[in-house]
Amino acid sequence: MASSTVTSAQPERPPRPNLAFRRLRGKRSPAEFAAAVRRAxxxxxxxxxxxARYVGRVEAGEIRCxxxxxxxxxxxxxxxRTLTDLGFAPRSSVRGRQARGAGESWEAGEPYKTHDTRDTRDTRTDRDDRDDRDTQDLYETHDNNEESDVLRRAFMTSGATVAAASLGPLGLALDAAAAGRPTRRAGTGEAGALEEAVRRIRLLDDRHGADGLYRRAAAPLRTAYALLDxxxxxxxxxxxxxxGAGELAISVGWLAHDSGRFDxxxxHYAEALATARMNGDAGLEAHAFCNMAFLARDAGRPREAVRAAQAAQRxxxxxxxxxLMSLLSLxxxxxxxGLADRVGCEQALVRAQTFYGRGPSETDPEWMSFYGEAELEGLEAQCWSTLGDWPRAAxxxxxxxxxxxxHFTRNLALYSxxxxxxxxxxGRPDEAAGAGLRVLDLLGEVQSSRIHTMLAGTTRVLLPHRRSPTVSTFLDRHGALPRPA
Incomplete structure (x- = not known):
């Protein structure tokens, strides 16, 4: 394996223009073609x-694959058409290539970033795509990172275990398994450490919420994919x-989701789905689609939520x-x-209750340990709330x-x-304020942007009822909270 991570000393070959790709662009300008790519x-x-810059680099042959x-x-x-038909080189032929030159080298200590990846250099002119300026690529980190597998390989050579260890408790398991091994090929120790890291992240999220964990959990994810590569x-x-890598990607994705970082x-969910499909892992695929459905609902894309949930069920x-089928029905x-389809919602809720009533089994995935009767009730409450049936939701x-x-403080705060x-x-302001005060009592242990956002919405509804002593107490305490970072 060592040879696969060492770059040859052969001189860099000048790039060959990609004439096939240029022909496909036709009479469209690079900017117009880039807009068509984004729409597709x-x-x-x-x-x-x-x-336009990316299109130009492809046509110049700088992006071989x-x-x-x-x-x-x-x-x-x-x-x-195949990639070869489009003028690209086979992926196997570009593995392990060194960065091409000054100004285009990959960052030595952060080769596989999983956040803060917005591209601010987009100069697109297509009017239909102007509201897409902040869209981030799900797989790229910056313009010269065409092959994520190469980046992960570079991460191995720069010391994946150091990144994991720098995270304290979340990185220790992976670090202990990987440190001191004479070969980079992963064994059962690394696989077990990866599985343990997933469990520990989920446990900490259940207890404390996502906001304080997300950025710390990204490095174990990079380590996981480095081991996989x-x-x-x-x-x-x-x-x-x-x-394990796919489940960790989902866990880190959930931390981002719960802390309001939807992009x-x-x-992360897309990375998990790709990992599942590469390995033919139906369980991981169902889990990824499950979380994608939840995210789509929260992001205001209800039709996508329905389709992702249905894909998860398949x-x-x-x-x-x-x-699992019960949760996916929910x-x-x-x-x-979200589509205001009460009939469709009720039918899915009936299926969820029916599946749940059949009881647990040995085939239930480990990650579903959170899914009990409380979660079933909580998710149904969210459905009725979205439909505006407040008494039933309550x-x-x-x-x-x-x-x-x-013991699961975060969920208790969420349901409250x-x-x-x-x-x-x-229309029950005093009871609402009482429940809100119970949430405030829990916020010393819980960091969740989702919960803070919900409370902020509740305070706006309760403002006209400030003369009530209970409501006034809640509003004052909420107003004294430090604003979440």
Missing amino acids: AREIGERVSCD PNYAYERVFLHMFPG AGASRQATADRLYT DARS AARPLGSDR REAGGWA RHARRAADLQDP AELADDLARG
């Missing part, structure tokens, strides 16, 4: 930061690494887990509620809060915040 990406659910996101977009734009000594270990979350059906219900939110294990908002909007 949206058609298949991808996001790429394509601009696009990253996976661009590959999917180009093949969608030109059906029936290094290869494994056995196929069984490789399968564990793929699943980052979408990127992937999950052969797995034999009724509890995700679909949330999408139908009943389910109250059950969720009453059923929640108090949902209850406060439903009561406020349902």
Whole structure:
């Protein structure tokens, strides 16, 4: 494996212009063609930061092979063609290449960033795409990072375990497994450490919320993909690494999701989905689609939420887990509620209850440990709240809060915040303020932008009722909170 991470000393060959790609552009300007690429990406659910400069670099031959996101977009734009037909080199031929030169080298200590990746250099002129200026590419980190696998390989040579160890508790397991090994090929120790890192992130999120964890959890994710790229000594270990890396991507995506970083979350979930499909892992695919449905609902894309939830159910059906199918039905219900389709929502809720009533089984995924009766009630409350049925939403939110294990502080705060908002909007301000005060009591232990956002909405509804002593107390305490970073 060492040879795969060492760059040859051969002189750099001058790039060959990509004439095939230039012919496909036709009479369109580079900016017009870039706009067409972005539109095609949206058609298949991808996001790429394509601009005239990127098109020019492809045509000049500087980009010998696009990253996976661009590959999917180009093949969608030109059906029936292969990358070779488009003038690109086979992906296998560009693995391990060194950065081309000054000004285009990859950052030594951060080769696989998972956040803060907005492209601010887009000079596109297409009027239909002006509101896309902040769209980030789900797979690129900056313009010269065409091959994410090369970046991960570079990360291995720069010391993946150092990045993991720098995170304190979240990195220790991966660091302990990887340190001191004479070979870069991963074994069962690394696979076990990766699985443990996923469990620890989920536990910390359940207890404390996402805001304080997200940036710290990104480095173990880079380490996971570095281990995956290094290869494994056995196929069984490789399968564990793929699943572990995908689950970690989902966990980090959820931290981004819960802390309001929706673009980052979408990127992580897409990475998990790609990992699942590369390894033929139906369970991981169902999990990725499950979270993508939840994110789409929260981001105001209810139709996408419905379709992602339905895709998750198709992937999950052969797995034999009724509890998983119950949760995925709830995700679909949330999408139908966002579309104001009460019938579709009710039908999905009935399926969720029916599946849940069949009980747990040995086929239930480990990541579903959070999904109990409290979560079932809480998600149903969110559906009725979206549909504007505040009394019904409040009943389910109250059950969720009453059923929640108090050790899971974040969920208890979430259900109580949902209850406060439903009561406020349902015309019961004093009860709403009481529930809101219980949430404020928990915020010393919980950092969740989602909960802060919900409380802010509740305060706006309660402002006209300030003369009530309970409401006044809640509003004053809420107003004294430090603003979340």
